[in-house]
Amino acid sequence: MPPTELQALLHRYREGTCTPAEMRAVEAWYAAQPDGPAPALSADGREALRRALWQQLRPARRLSSWPPAAWQWLAAAAVAAGLGVGSRWLGAPAAGPKAPRAAAPAAARPWLVRQNATAGALAVRLPDGSRATLRPASQLRYRPGFAGGRRTVYLVGEAFFQVAHDAARPFQVYTADVVTRVLGTSFTVRAYPAQAETVVQVRTGQVRVSPLRPAAGGATAAAVPGPILLLPNQQAVYAPARQQLHRELVAQPVLLAPQPFAFDNRPVAEVLEALKTAYGVDIRYSPAAVAGCTVNLNLRRQASLFAKLDVLCQATGATYSQADAQITFHSTGCQAI
Template sequence: MSQTDIHALLQRYQRGECTPEEIHVVDQWYELLGQERAPLQLTTAEQEEARASMWQQISARTHQAEDLSPPAAHRPWYAGSWRWAAAAVLAISAGLGAQNYLTRLATVPVATVPLEASGWQHYANTTAQPHTVRLIDGTTVRVSPGGQLKYPSHFAAQHRTVYLKGEAFFEVAHDKAHPFRVYTRQIVTTVLGTSFLVQAPQNEAPVVVKVRTGRVRVQPRPSAELAATPAPLVVLPNQQAVYSPQRNALARQLVAEPVQVASQSFTFDDRPVVEVLTALEKAYGVDIDFDAQVLTGCSVTLNLREESLYAKLDVLCKTLGASYQKTDTNILFRSSGCAAR
């Protein structure tokens, strides 16, 4: 490994641009400490420079988190991020075989892991009621009973990142220049400004991200135990991403009960059915697939103010003699038209 390679890795650490795979490799180095491995091909001068550079960035960060972390035996799953940097120094010092690891990293396109935030705080909701935590950027997080949230007093320069165990509802303050990221044990959810619910059970049950407004990107975190990582998904209002750890599968679905996301009147006085369906799409942000040509000439008089989306569709279908079907991402509305009426 050349001195240039080491400099590149250390600079990524210092800028907070290391990938989860790189972090995992460092964690692997930590686990290898004390075991016999093929020596790393570094000169003595290169090892000294690597060690000095690593410790420079460690000293700037470790004091921000270690004093907030519980003892190692009781430390939660996300509290090991500061150990990784130290592990890298020890690994380089011990001469562990890392060259093959680094060669593999360049081909893995994954989300970056934050390292530049400061003053990490930890909130655990031990009550029987949801509790709202307000972050420095104006984002609010409604943490459900049993949920745990780790968040910084001041966000990093290029991103806003928090860590979650359990369930919480996020209303993210819009900031296009600083993406907001929610890390759970198995997935990363990235948004610009939106509201969404994250359910991250501590067991192997599916992890669910339900979007109310805006859009989010959901991406499984890479793991050495997995042969491949599913591709990320963009999730829209009233959709949810469901990640199954047991099957290593990520899927997009409609939520069970879509909520209204835009203001809309549902009183229609002899209005075209196409107009009614378009209004429902706008109000709930859900795509409704219908044949406008078949529905030409179909008009209805309805007052649907107090009904859910599916209840509205039930009333409309009963009036027209039509039907609808839910798919993973939209609703199929089918009618034979109104020519015979």
């Protein structure tokens, strides 16, 4: 089977358009795999693993009329994609395998799938007490009871997560392109199949976002960006086609620590520090440039961080810029107001 046909098969499986025989055959292999991508293997290790996968796929292939070479392509692709569950094509099948008739090992238990086919949000309570809010046209998949002790879910679409803290078991969200790891926090992951970029936004706590290894024929491992750490009001944006991962502020940072926001002849530096505290945003400025500068401002009526900064800049003749989730306040001195 040519690689293009294999890619088409895996895409059909993810979209739920396989024939019944194709779907059963793929799931027979897929359900037997442990959670999470495999570590990098040597050439000998990949060959040994390919043979093991081929043995697992042999019973399944009887369900299809494909020649043996086709299933060898599938096994090889699974190895090249890092054992599948985090890969770009197998990352989100439309439905989990059917429940077995007899008790099965934890790794082979059927997946629980939560699909939001409504126009509103769908609340999902996870086995560890964490909660996910699925947006429309989104799907969440995980093992019953988080089998194997791993708090791992697989997402297609968009969801907001409120994660129960467990220092011993990090919570992991896999999409087709990235994995997000946390201990306990709240964040949003947006990864619809049709969108060019995957976005992870943090509301509270910290998360680590790592691109997944590309499938066979993609970029080299050296070209894949390293992980980045996100803090509240920050987001990671990953473009797999360009292998680019960057950090930035969310469009509308939320208020984390309310402040009075009323300044009567107060130093500009005090205003900037209050904004940093309120929104948890790194605002950089030159103390020498604002030394001796004071303002009379009431920023309570400005709803957003950027609206407050605009008013401060108008009052002082300053400007600001953004880069890598930081704001730089540019001042050449103060003007009378």
